[in-house]
Amino acid sequence: MDYLVVKWLHVLSSTFLFGTGIGSAWYMLFASISRDVRAIAVVSRYVVVADWLFTATTIIAQPTTGFYMIHLAGYPLSSRWIAWSLVLYGVAAACWIPVVWLQMRLRDLACEAAGTHNELPPVYWKLFRAWIILGVPAFFAFVAIFWLMVVKPT
Structure with missing residues (x-):
């Protein structure tokens, strides 16, 4: 496959990966802050679907296209920018797995509370804090990866 096609696929999948992450986090955060249980239930259902549809597929596409571009361009895997990109990608993936x-x-708790017309239980907020805490390093890891991919520092 041509390098530019692979690069286009890589950039496109990174856009889906990062964009879905930012969008999902935005809507999940603000739905939760609203404390509107029905809104949280609806938003969290779609966030989970988006994560499986977009994030799960692109989390595979990214290293596949990335390694193929490295091969096509002849970059050594020992390049510092590649090594750091892989480490940061591992950090982001390690955060994403528990986030899923x-x-x-969170979806199940919100749907249950909405179905019974109750408030969210305290465990929702405990899990929500963990969700936020894991999202922060994943976000900054991806921002750093974008910088490394563009600049390719030596």
Whole structure:
């Protein structure tokens, strides 16, 4: 496959990955802050779907296209910018895996509370804090990866 096609796929999938993450976080955060249980239930259902549809697929596409571009361009894997990108990608992935579980649990708690016309239980807010705490390093890891991909510092 041509380098520019692979690069386009890489950039496109990174846009879906990062964009879905930012969008999901934005809506989940502000739905939760509203404390409107029905809104939280609806938003969290769509956040989980978006995560599986976009994030899960692009989290595979990113290293696949990235390694293929490295191969096509002849960059050594030992390049510092590549090594740091991989480490940061690992950090983001390590944060994302528990976030997926947290989002599903938050969705379930919100749907249950909405279905019974109750407030969210205290465990929702405990899990929500963990969701935020894991999202922060993932966000900054991806911002740093974008910088490394563009600048390719030596």
